[in-house]
Each structure stands twice: as C-alpha cells, then as structure tokens.
Amino acid sequence: MTTSSVLLPPEGQRVLFVLAHPDDADFICGGTVARLAEEGRDIHYLLVTKGDNGTDDPAITPVRLAAIREQEQRRAAKLLGVQALTFLEGYHDGEVEATLALRRDIALVVRQWRPDVVFTFDPWKRYDMHPDHRAVGICTQDALVNAGARNFPEQLHNGIRPHSVKHIYYFSTDQPNHWVETSGVIEKKIAAMRCHASQMNGFNPDEYARRKGREAGMAHKYKLAEAFHHDVI
Numbered sequence: 001m002t003t004s005s006v007l008l009p010p011e012g013q014r015v016l017f018v019l020a021h022p023d024d025a026d027f028i029c030g031g032t033v034a035r036l037a038e039e040g041r042d043i044h045y046l047l048v049t050k051g052d053n054g055t056d057d058p059a060i061t062p063v064r065l066a067a068i069r070e071q072e073q074r075r076a077a078k079l080l081g082v083q084a085l086t087f088l089e090g091y092h093d094g095e096v097e098a099t100l101a102l103r104r105d106i107a108l109v110v111r112q113w114r115p116d117v118v119f120t121f122d123p124w125k126r127y128d129m130h131p132d133h134r135a136v137g138i139c140t141q142d143a144l145v146n147a148g149a150r151n152f153p154e155q156l157h158n159g160i161r162p163h164s165v166k167h168i169y170y171f172s173t174d175q176p177n178h179w180v181e182t183s184g185v186i187e188k189k190i191a192a193m194r195c196h197a198s199q200m201n202g203f204n205p206d207e208y209a210r211r212k213g214r215e216a217g218m219a220h221k222y223k224l225a226e227a228f229h230h231d232v233i
Contacts, residue, residue, distance in 0.1 A: 213225060
C-alpha cells in the first residue's frame with residue numbers, strides 16, 4: 001500500500017514502537033513519531049536495551065552509560081510527544097538474541113498496553129549488520145502472533161488477556177511500500193536526535209536527517225520522507 005502525505009498509520013489510536021536501543025526511533029523515524037503525536041495518537045516506546053555498550057569511551061561504564069542514555073531517550077520522547085516508555089531489564093546492547101524469553105517479554109507488553117499498530121525493525125533487511133536490530137524485529141513479529149494466541153499462556157495471569165495486532169510497520173527496510181512526508185516536522189526530529197548527546201561525537205544530526213529524508217522521499221517526489229514496509233498479520 002502506498003500513501004501520499006496522509007499521516008500513517010490510519011488503522012488505530014494506540015501505536016507501539018519496539019526498539020533495540022535509545023535513539024533508534026528518533027533517528028530512523030522521528031518525523032513519523034512527531035506527526036503521529038501531533039495528530040493526537042497515543043504513542044509508547046518499548047526499548048529492549050538501554051544502550052549500555054554504545055560508546056568507545058573506556059572511562060564510561062555500561063551502568064553509567066545506561067543511565068545517561070535512558071535520560072536522553074526520555075527527553076527526546078517528551079519532545080516528540082511520546083506518552084509512555086518501557087525499558088526491559090536483563091538485555092544488553094550488542095548482545096540481544098532472538099529468544100523465547102524476549103518474545104514473551106514483548107508479548108506481555110503488547111497484552112498489557114493493547115496497541116492497534118506496531119512499528120519495529122525489518123529483520124529481513126539485506127546486509128543489516130546490527131544483530132540487535134535483526135533480533136528485535138523477528139521477536140516482535142513472533143510476539144505479536146503469540147500475544148493474540150490463547151495457547152501462549154505464560155502471561156494470562158492477573159487478568160491479562162490475549163490481544164491481537166493486525167498492522168505492523170517495519171522501519172529500516174529495503175522493501176518500502178508506505179511513505180510518510182516529514183518536511184513539516186524535520187526540525188522537531190533533529191531536536192530529538194540532539195537529545196542523544198552521548199551519541200553525537202563527530203555526528204551531524206541535521207545533515208543526516210535531511211539526507212536520509214531526501215533519499216526516502218525521492219521515489220514519490222516528497223521533499224523529505226520516511227519509508228516503511230506495511231504488512232497485515
């Protein structure tokens with residue numbers, strides 16, 4: 001399905017982003033997050049790690065960096081209009097694997113928060129070298145199947161019932177079929193990116209965001225855009 005500049009997704013009010021690290025959503029699709037928030041959607045970030053190994057500075061410990069990056073993400077999310085953030089425990093930057101445990105953890109949040117639409121990484125993107133991205137993408141898709149299944153009983157306690165999500169949007173994809181025009185929110189996206197100061201060493205978020213936006217928008221003659229692969233589960 002291909003859109004014009006109509007805000008996506010059109011399918012529901014509650015939108016969940018399942019992410020590997022702080023800054024993933026803001027860097028990759030922060031314009032879409034901003035547009036969703038401006039339309040009044042309820043947005044929730046679920047982060048598998050706190051990005052505790054995301055530095056080349058040996059003086060910063062993983063524990064310290066995790067605390068820094070969590071606060072950076074909270075500031076960026078507030079700026080974009082994200083209402084809720086959940087950080088999973090026990091998963092470390094660079095060490096995420098596609099396990100049943102992770103699938104259960106994601107399925108639990110899906111059942112608790114009950115989103116209409118989910119965004120995550122495209123695990124089938126060719127040549128994606130980051131193992132965390134691939135693992136989170138595949139576990140999220142599997143978790144959505146499990147979250148709606150009554151034969152996946154581990155999280156049916158305390159009144160938490162199955163919940164089915166029909167629409168998934170994969171970002172960081174090389175097979176896009178859905179585009180969002182983001183020219184009107186590019187400054188907000190760049191400001192959110194700048195919140196991640198620990199990741200800014202030698203990095204120019206303004207140049208990066210505009211270049212990626214132009215590349216994504218080229219196919220449909222948008223000035224700036226973000227691209228996704230939309231699928232119905």
